[in-house]
Amino acid sequence: xxxxxxxxxxxxxxxxxxxxxxxxxxxxxxxxxxxxxxxxxxxxxxxxxxxxxxxxxxxxxxxxxxxxxxxxxxxxxxxxxxxxxxxxxxxxxxxxxxxxxxxxxxxxxxxxxxxxxxxxxxxxxxxxxxxxxxxxxxxxxxxxxxxxxxxxxxxxxxxxxxxxxxxxxxxxxxxxxxxxxxxxxxxxxxxxxxxxxxxxxxxxxxxxxxxxxxxxxxxxxxxxxxxxxxxxxxxxxxxxxxxxxxxxxxxxxxxxxxxxxxxxxxxxxxxxxxxxxxxxxxxxxxxxxxxxxxxxxxxxxxxxxxxxxxxxxxxxxxxxxxxxxxxxxxxxxxxxxxxxxxxxxxxxxxxxxxxxxxxxxxxxxxxxxxxxxxxxxxxxxxxxxxxxxxxx
Numbered sequence: 184x185x186x187x188x189x190x191x192x193x194x195x196x197x198x199x200x201x202x203x204x205x206x207x208x209x210x211x212x213x214x215x216x217x218x219x220x221x222x223x224x225x226x227x228x229x230x231x232x233x234x235x236x237x238x239x240x241x242x243x244x245x246x247x248x249x250x251x252x253x254x255x256x257x258x259x260x261x262x263x264x265x266x267x268x269x270x271x272x273x274x275x276x277x278x279x280x281x282x283x284x285x286x287x288x289x290x291x292x293x294x295x296x297x298x299x300x301x302x303x304x305x306x307x308x309x310x311x312x313x314x315x316x317x318x319x320x321x322x323x324x325x326x327x328x329x330x331x332x333x334x335x336x337x338x339x340x341x342x343x344x345x346x347x348x349x350x351x352x353x354x355x356x357x358x359x360x361x362x363x364x365x366x367x368x369x370x371x372x373x374x375x376x377x378x379x380x381x382x383x384x385x386x387x388x389x390x391x392x393x394x395x396x397x398x399x400x401x402x403x404x405x406x407x408x409x410x411x412x413x414x415x416x417x418x419x420x421x422x423x424x425x426x427x428x429x430x431x432x433x434x435x436x437x438x439x440x441x442x443x444x445x446x447x448x449x450x451x452x453x454x455x456x457x458x459x460x461x462x463x464x465x466x467x468x469x470x471x472x473x474x475x476x477x478x479x480x481x482x483x484x485x486x487x488x489x490x491x492x493x494x495x496x497x498x499x500x501x502x503x504x505x506x507x508x509x510x511x512x513x514x515x516x517x518x519x520x521x522x523x524x525x526x527x528x529x530x531x532x533x534x535x536x537x538x539x540x541x542x543x544x545x546x547x548x549x550x551x552x553x554x555x556x557x558x559x560x561x562x563x564x565x566x567x568x569x570x571x572x573x574x575x
Contacts, residue, residue, distance in 0.1 A: 198446045199323020205451040206458040213459030253414040260418025261438040280503035285346035287493025289314040292485030296477035309535040313481025315527030318344035321520045335506035359534040360408040367406035374399035378420035475553030482522040482557030490518035516569035522561025528554045
């Protein structure tokens with residue numbers, strides 16, 4: 184690998200830059216003479232069959248959203264488990280401020296979106312879209328500021344994003360599952376039991392977990408519960424530490440192995456597949472439709488008020504303190520960066536509107552307009568606030 188490329192990939196901002204490139208490429212293709220080719224590739228049918236009765240047949244886009252994103256959620260689950268057991272979320276003192284901030288960052292944007300779309304039951308299904316935060320983009324913007332922001336701010340943002348991801352997992356499980364198959368749920372439950380039996384038997388070889396996890400993904404996919412939750416269940420079963428060699432962690436080893444694949448392949452591919460919005464028939468007025476407007480205001484205003492407001496209340500009540508060497512303007516800037524929903528917002532938006540029909544089918548396109556515009560404004564706002572900090 185060329186040295187220049189190696190240095191680029193080691194930068195914390197690299198993932199955000201790759202996501203931006205993938206997004207711009209998708210927008211260019213979707214609004215060029217190649218738009219038909221772009222759609223044709225994403226709609227290409229792919230089929231997996233095992234025997235006569237076990238079959239998964241989906242277009243490429245859904246293999247990306249249901250398959251590759253399950254690996255992403257496996258990675259997120261590993262990160263959450265590690266941080267809760269031995270990391271930044273392992274003590275009450277460490278968890279209060281990011282926990283409160285994440286809660287505010289989910290509640291306020293969701294309420295703002297719901298208030299704007301209260302008269303449309305189909306649109307209300309998208310209430311969770313602005314509640315998400317894209318950690319890769321947010322940390323990428325923070326990395327661009329370098330030493331102008333204290334290192335404790337990155338730790339706070341990372342912990343906040345982990346809590347936000349945990350909230351997203353709960354939301355997907357509770358609100359975006361439908362048409363449940365009892366048979367497939369039973370088979371999925373058997374796989375989960377096998378995974379935790381492997382854990383209790385102190386099996387440290389990752390391969391058996393991954394084989395059971397693959398079948399778990401198929402059964403969960405066919406059960407009506409979203410397939411990405413299989414990745415989370417698999418992550419929670421991976422042992423945190425070897426009993427034979429305390430210096431070795433199966434969980435950390437798998438997390439490190441997945442890290443480059445998730446950051447440099449899965450997330451850019453997801454962005455490329457989901458960010459291609461045809462803009463030919465759109466005008467500035469489309470941004471003020473209740474769905475994209477609710478998403479944009481939820482990300483830009485709701486996240487800012489929710490994260491900063493709830494954090495400030497916790498600090499004033501003496502429940503938590505500011506990150507080391509950080510001030511309120513730093514906190515305000517991070518709150519703005521949390522409005523970069525992008526990947527997670529696109530993912531939840533797909534879940535919210537994938538089954539709608541009639542006039543509401545337009546939400547499948549317009550919601551992405553709100554996500555892209557809201558994330559862009561939030562990124563620029565957060566960067567501006569942090570770069571103008573008096574202590575920078």
